[in-house]
Amino acid sequence: MKSAILAVAATLMLGGCMTIPEAHPLTGTKWQLATIDTPGSTTTLTPAVQRRHTITLKEGGEAQVQLDCNRGRASWTAGKPRAGAGPISFGPVASTKMLCPQPSFGDQLAKGLGEASRYATTLDGRQLVLEGAELRLTFSPIAE
Numbered sequence: 001m002k003s004a005i006l007a008v009a010a011t012l013m014l015g016g017c018m019t020i021p022e023a024h025p026l027t028g029t030k031w032q033l034a035t036i037d038t039p040g041s042t043t044t045l046t047p048a049v050q051r052r053h054t055i056t057l058k059e060g061g062e063a064q065v066q067l068d069c070n071r072g073r074a075s076w077t078a079g080k081p082r083a084g085a086g087p088i089s090f091g092p093v094a095s096t097k098m099l100c101p102q103p104s105f106g107d108q109l110a111k112g113l114g115e116a117s118r119y120a121t122t123l124d125g126r127q128l129v130l131e132g133a134e135l136r137l138t139f140s141p142i143a144e
Contacts, residue, residue, distance in 0.1 A: 023059065024078050026119070030056045031128050031139035036108055038135055045105065053109050054142060063090060065113070067106030070096040074113060085120040088130065112137045 033053035036043045045053065054066040057076060065072040072095030079087040090113040100106060115132030128139040 026057045027059050030142040032142050034140045035138040068104040069098050069100035070106050088119040
């Protein structure tokens with residue numbers, strides 16, 4: 001009995017020495033898709049279409065995604081930023097599969113998240129750019 005109490009006390013003491021990692025600067029941010037760049041093509045979304053293509057980077061590595069008329073979720077991780085940029089990755093997007101009215105960029109957004117390997121933010125926080133080998137997604141912040 002005494003050894004069990006000592007073990008619990010030692011665990012609590014060690015826990016008091018541990019530090020909780022600082023949240024990533026992107027945690028808790030919400031973005032709407034503004035442009036899609038592919039080799040030889042740039043698509044600029046209208047404000048109404050932007051509002052239907054969003055991403056929320058939540059605590060715990062969860063991303064909630066609005067893919068036009070579909071909703072999705074994915075995991076995300078990002079490296080510590082240096083000069084507002086760093087590595088990023090998203091797990092596969094699991095989503096509903098409704099047929100959305102055109103123009104719709106939900107499939108491109110889901111695919112782009114899967115391909116993203118780097119992110120960059122502007123100093124004023126007015127843009128988030130996700131880049132992959134053949135795709136660049138530019139987002140603007142969603143005001144609360």
